[in-house]
Amino acid sequence: MLSEFSEIQGQLKVLCEERSILLDTLRQLEAANIEAESSGIHDGDYQLSKHEYSGIGRGKYSEGSTTESSGDIEKQELEDVSDEDETSFHDTKEHFTEPAVICGSVRGAADHADNQKENENQLDDVERMHGDKEDCYSRYAQIERRKKLPDPVEKEKGVSLWSMIKDNVGKDLTRVCLPVYFNEPISSLQKCFEDLEYSYLLDRAYKYGKEGNSLQRILNVAAFAVSGYASSEGRHCKPFNPLLGETYEADFPDKGVRFFSEKVSHHPTLIACHCEGNGWKFWGDSNLRTKFWGRSIQLDPVGVLTLEFDDGEIFQWSKVTTTIYNIILGKLYCDHHGLMHIHGNRDYSCKLKFKEQSILDRTPHQVHGSVEDLSGKKVATLTGKWDDSMYYISGDFSGKLKDCNPSNASLLWKRDKPPSNLTRYNLTSFAITLNELTPGLQRCLIPGI
Numbered sequence: 001m002l003s004e005f006s007e008i009q010g011q012l013k014v015l016c017e018e019r020s021i022l023l024d025t026l027r028q029l030e031a032a033n034i035e036a037e038s039s040g041i042h043d044g045d046y047q048l049s050k051h052e053y054s055g056i057g058r059g060k061y062s063e064g065s066t067t068e069s070s071g072d073i074e075k076q077e078l079e080d081v082s083d084e085d086e087t088s089f090h091d092t093k094e095h096f097t098e099p100a101v102i103c104g105s106v107r108g109a110a111d112h113a114d115n116q117k118e119n120e121n122q123l124d125d126v127e128r129m130h131g132d133k134e135d136c137y138s139r140y141a142q143i144e145r146r147k148k149l150p151d152p153v154e155k156e157k158g159v160s161l162w163s164m165i166k167d168n169v170g171k172d173l174t175r176v177c178l179p180v181y182f183n184e185p186i187s188s189l190q191k192c193f194e195d196l197e198y199s200y201l202l203d204r205a206y207k208y209g210k211e212g213n214s215l216q217r218i219l220n221v222a223a224f225a226v227s228g229y230a231s232s233e234g235r236h237c238k239p240f241n242p243l244l245g246e247t248y249e250a251d252f253p254d255k256g257v258r259f260f261s262e263k264v265s266h267h268p269t270l271i272a273c274h275c276e277g278n279g280w281k282f283w284g285d286s287n288l289r290t291k292f293w294g295r296s297i298q299l300d301p302v303g304v305l306t307l308e309f310d311d312g313e314i315f316q317w318s319k320v321t322t323t324i325y326n327i328i329l330g331k332l333y334c335d336h337h338g339l340m341h342i343h344g345n346r347d348y349s350c351k352l353k354f355k356e357q358s359i360l361d362r363t364p365h366q367v368h369g370s371v372e373d374l375s376g377k378k379v380a381t382l383t384g385k386w387d388d389s390m391y392y393i394s395g396d397f398s399g400k401l402k403d404c405n406p407s408n409a410s411l412l413w414k415r416d417k418p419p420s421n422l423t424r425y426n427l428t429s430f431a432i433t434l435n436e437l438t439p440g441l442q443r444c445l446i447p448g449i
């Protein structure tokens, strides 16, 4: 009798254990489901209707492009294709909605926590900002992306740049052919997406504006406009020049953004891009006017970038001049300089000055500016460095920028640490992931590619 009882007791124990394992599995499944939903994979908010999406693909892009394409025949061909039956298109939306097609695999929460641990020894301010950033990202799925580039297949031999371009002084450099050695392993279409590395600033700006804090909105927009330059520090190679009509699509549910770019003109090179996040859309076209000065190359971006929040607030700005120094001798580097005016259609606008680096400059890459209200009164001062961080302080400190140092100012944005496996391309951790061919993506490619 007693032995029977203890046997039943043992069986009960096993059953209880099995039940708790089952419950755990259920909880995990539920959590994964919530993650997928919040990433917008099935969410109506994040997805555009089929009609809207194709509208952007063909309507806005062609509206956005200002330059006529070089080959009329090619243009005609492209138009012919777009006139074809709707069903003949590879429907990006359909593919993007399938969780398996996301570029990367879903990463476990524990793994994510591990990554957070790495940043333990950061300053309070930085921690707060990162906490904020995590807040922005916690709504999105965690995706496992590669952390290093594949190793080169063979040893490369260095080539002298000057030997290649000495005969082209004064010419349009976009027409000069350079050996592949000078290329970095991404295309200009992908490079445009690099400007959105810190898209959490726009999520945050949207949130602030919705809460009625328009000042914080423009401050975060300004930080975003500067943050796009951070990835250019230490980059010495040219991105690949895409073909006319070539496109690049990126779906990053882990950042809550989808991006699309297309080369819309060959001479001059013109790329149109469009990006959608949660509560905002960002679009523009990138066209560079290049001047070759012998020892340096000056790049003047032409065109306007537009950021529109779902509540109707719009900001527009143009990029500043970029100069690439030491083409002949010394270490090649680039600097960004000039005035950036962020025009808003509501309460505030912002002026940022990218200071030109001088030989004696001990603190290069400085950016200073201020936010003005409609009457032209300066309500906040911004300071920082485009390759590092941006801070703000309330009130007008533009005359006494020394008082506006990081100790009494608040942090808006801080650049992420570079990856540990830097190659000669110096790609950021984000750039490394832009053309990663993940198993889910591979099956969407045209056979034979």
Ligand SMILES: CC(C)CCC[C@@H](C)[C@H]1CC[C@H]2[C@@H]3CC=C4C[C@@H](O)CC[C@]4(C)[C@H]3CC[C@]12C
Pocket (backbone or CB within 6 Å): 161, 178, 182, 232, 235, 236, 237, 238, 239, 288, 299, 301, 319, 320, 322, 324, 333, 334
């Ligand atoms: C002559 C070649 C081999 C050397 C120069 C290569 C590097 C430094 C050049 C080539 C293309 C350049 C980029 C082209 C476009 C832009 C967009 C602009 O709004 C900011 C600068 C930025 C991001 C440039 C930074 C410098 C850049 C990366």
